Amino acid sequence: MVIAINLILLIGLIISGLPVPFCFMTAAIYMAVVNNLSFSFLLPSGYYALNSLTLLSVPFFIMAGALMSSSGIAERLTTFAQAFLGRLRGGMGAATIVACAIFGAISGTCSSAVACIGGIMIPRLEELGYPRYYSVAMVGCASVLGQLIPPSVPMILYAWVTQQSVAACFLATVIPGILTTILMCIVNWFEVKKIGTVKTEPQISFNEKMKVIGKATKQGMWSLLMPIIILGGIYGGITTPTESAAIAVAYAIVVGFLIHKELTPKVLGQALISSSSITGVAVLMLFFVSILAKVYTMQRIPQQLADFILGVSDNKYVLLLMVNLFLIVIGMMMDDFSGTMLSAPLLLPLMIKIGVHPVHFAAIMGTNLGLGNVTPPCAPILYLAGRIGGASVDQYFKPALKFMLFAQVPVIILTTYIPGLSMWLPKLIMGIK
Numbered sequence: 001m002v003i004a005i006n007l008i009l010l011i012g013l014i015i016s017g018l019p020v021p022f023c024f025m026t027a028a029i030y031m032a033v034v035n036n037l038s039f040s041f042l043l044p045s046g047y048y049a050l051n052s053l054t055l056l057s058v059p060f061f062i063m064a065g066a067l068m069s070s071s072g073i074a075e076r077l078t079t080f081a082q083a084f085l086g087r088l089r090g091g092m093g094a095a096t097i098v099a100c101a102i103f104g105a106i107s108g109t110c111s112s113a114v115a116c117i118g119g120i121m122i123p124r125l126e127e128l129g130y131p132r133y134y135s136v137a138m139v140g141c142a143s144v145l146g147q148l149i150p151p152s153v154p155m156i157l158y159a160w161v162t163q164q165s166v167a168a169c170f171l172a173t174v175i176p177g178i179l180t181t182i183l184m185c186i187v188n189w190f191e192v193k194k195i196g197t198v199k200t201e202p203q204i205s206f207n208e209k210m211k212v213i214g215k216a217t218k219q220g221m222w223s224l225l226m227p228i229i230i231l232g233g234i235y236g237g238i239t240t241p242t243e244s245a246a247i248a249v250a251y252a253i254v255v256g257f258l259i260h261k262e263l264t265p266k267v268l269g270q271a272l273i274s275s276s277s278i279t280g281v282a283v284l285m286l287f288f289v290s291i292l293a294k295v296y297t298m299q300r301i302p303q304q305l306a307d308f309i310l311g312v313s314d315n316k317y318v319l320l321l322m323v324n325l326f327l328i329v330i331g332m333m334m335d336d337f338s339g340t341m342l343s344a345p346l347l348l349p350l351m352i353k354i355g356v357h358p359v360h361f362a363a364i365m366g367t368n369l370g371l372g373n374v375t376p377p378c379a380p381i382l383y384l385a386g387r388i389g390g391a392s393v394d395q396y397f398k399p400a401l402k403f404m405l406f407a408q409v410p411v412i413i414l415t416t417y418i419p420g421l422s423m424w425l426p427k428l429i430m431g432i433k
Contacts, residue, residue, distance in 0.1 A: 024288035049290035059279035060245030065112030071256025076220035083216035090192035100142040104149035113146035129197035133395035140385030141403035144370035148177030172363040183407035306350035331372015363422030
């Protein structure tokens with residue numbers, strides 16, 4: 001009963017619009033008071049939890065995402081994707097989706113993908129006859145790839161909470177992310193056939209096309225090197241995720257100032273202030289979430305929740321369906337950071353009891369929370385796309401629903417019930433058993 005009231009209180013406060021860190025603070029205070037726990041014990045535990053090298057990568061990835069649009073890196077990534085796909089039917093839409101996936105391989109967050117790729121591609125798509133509301137829906141749903149294609153900030157937080165390998169959690173969402181990208185491109189292809197106003201760029205000869213691709217590759221070379229440096233360093237055993245994140249920031253600054261020459265001291269200062277503000281909010285939230293998780297552990301609430309759900313059914317597939325629905329609802333109410341921090345400690349004991357590997361659960365959580373983030377009533381990522389694109393929810397919800405049903409939901413089902421989809425790469429590269 002206590003945990004039910006606590007969750008209702010937490011979700012209710014988030015829906016009411018109270019800043020998320022204070023929602024978790026209220027929930028933590030409620031649990032501490034009800035269970036007669038000493039704050040002199042809980043507060044140091046929160047500070048101790050934040051003393052993590054892994055968490056240090058979060059502000060660096062946030063900063064790298066903020067610098068990408070300012071330094072011209074994102075612009076060249078979209079041009080590169082456009083060179084390959086732009087002259088196909090629905091090619092510019094597919095290029096937008098692929099650009100979100102590539103962007104995800106650098107920034108690691110959904111919100112930065114929406115802000116950066118949406119700001120660049122929505123006007124371009126509109127010039128080619130794509131309805132603005134459709135472009136908003138597509139960018140909003142495709143931005144979820146930012147938390148599936150590694151590096152992913154939610155996966156860093158999941159690994160931190162569950163004491164798993166960050167690199168293994170990154171790898172778990174690679175194949176689901178690629179599948180989601182492909183299915184979204186297919187959905188876009190069918191939708192464009194129904195939209196009579198969409199123009200396709202004039203066809204050119206093979207030699208001319210190779211020249212266009214070569215030019216885009218040359219211009220985008222420094223941008224394309226960024227994800228290679230980040231992921232190559234991590235999986236080559238050269239750098240930790242935190243070191244790779246710091247290198248990404250330094251790389252974006254050097255490329256912006258010396259190569260693209262689009263970054264100015266003023267813009268750099270604005271990017272640093274913006275990312276510092278986001279990081280401050282995230283750290284405050286993590287502090288209170290750590291305290292709340294400590295209380296949950298002390299009161300054996302995850303184990304009690306696992307026993308309760310197992311009492312409903314002992315069928316593994318039914319339980320996984322229930323967990324999926326729970327995660328989607330959490331994703332509807334919270335952003336990807338908050339949803340990960342709340343759900344991971346609560347549900348992991350249940351997953352272990354029914355034989356789901358923690359790394360497999362990382363992929364299950366990532367795909368489900370991603371869908372929840374673009375599903376009303378809250379749908380923080382989808383609404384952000386609407387604000388950036390200037391379209392109303394009643395216009396873009398229907399096309400967004402098609403991307404959800406025919407691209408994201410099938411991937412969730414496959415990821416949940418076929419463990420090999422998410423476990424193959426961690427086993428192959430990391431030796432996870």
